[in-house]
Amino acid sequence: QKEVEQNSGPLSVPEGAIASLNCTYSDRGSQSFFWYRQYSGKSPELIMSIYSNGDKEDGRFTAQLNKASQYVSLLIRDSQPSDSATYLCAVNSGGTGGFKTIFGAGTRLFVKA
Amino acid sequence: GAVVSQHPSWVICKSGTSVKIECRSLDFQATTMFWYRQFPKQSLMLMATSNEGSKATYEQGVEKDKFLINHASLTLSTLTVTSAHPEDSSFYICSPRTTQETQYFGPGTRLLVL
Numbered sequence: 001q002k003e004v005e006q007n008s009g010p011l012s013v014p015e016g017a018i019a020s021l022n023c024t025y026s027d028r029g030s031q032s033f034f035w036y037r038q039y040s041g042k043s044p045e046l047i048m049s050i051y052s053n054g055d056k057e058d059g060r061f062t063a064q065l066n067k068a069s070q071y072v073s074l075l076i077r078d079s080q081p082s083d084s085a086t087y088l089c090a091v092n093s094g095g096t097g098g099f100k101t102i103f104g105a106g107t108r109l110f111v112k113a
Numbered sequence: 114g115a116v117v118s119q120h121p122s123w124v125i126c127k128s129g130t131s132v133k134i135e136c137r138s139l140d141f142q143a144t145t146m147f148w149y150r151q152f153p154k155q156s157l158m159l160m161a162t163s164n165e166g167s168k169a170t171y172e173q174g175v176e177k178d179k180f181l182i183n184h185a186s187l188t189l190s191t192l193t194v195t196s197a198h199p200e201d202s203s204f205y206i207c208s209p210r211t212t213q214e215t216q217y218f219g220p221g222t223r224l225l226v227l
Contacts (some may be wrong), residue, residue: 044218090216099214101216
């Protein structure tokens with residue numbers, strides 16, 4: 001069973017701090033990794049994708065990938081109350097029938113003003 | 114880019130009626146479409162996967178005769194909830210996948226069955 005694990009939280013950080021969200025995955029052959037943000041009552045929206053080891057930065061967001069450790073993280077700098085949401089880690093996993101995106105259960109982030 | 118529309122955004126219906134939900138990828142072609150259901154405060158639950166022109170593959174526990182999926186073109190897929198009952202009340206979300214293996218999500222359809 002291919003899995004993606006996330007701490008459910010809630011993770012609470014003060015406004016302006018760095019929020020660090022972590023994710024581990026079980027399929028060593030995975031090649032594509034994604035972070036989605038889901039506000040309460042809304043559908044998920046894609047915020048970052050990463051395909052190779054290292055860091056990828058986009059504005060206040062940095063995704064980090066370590067394939068050897070099967071670990072993906074998302075850092076949010078200068079956290080704002082509007083960043084309060086559930087963050088879903090997703091991993092593309094291959095197998096019979098083609099790729100399937102496996103989602104973690106999500107980490108709830110709460111940014112205190 | 115990657116705009117996905119879903120219609121209707123919310124629907125209230127009587128028990129026993131059927132509801133059709135449309136999902137369109139407006140600026141890309143989706144060779145694969147995923148349909149999810151999400152109950153309040155719970156995780157996304159994958160219901161089925163469909164490839165354009167093929168029959169959908171349903172996850173264990175999802176009744177294929179109750180949740181009819183049609184993926185007739187690379188930009189349109191529909192989910193029909195047949196003979197809906199109150200336990201089918203949920204948030205239904207389509208998720209087209211691009212040829213580059215990236216999944217996007219529609220805005221969702223909130224279904225309330227009375």
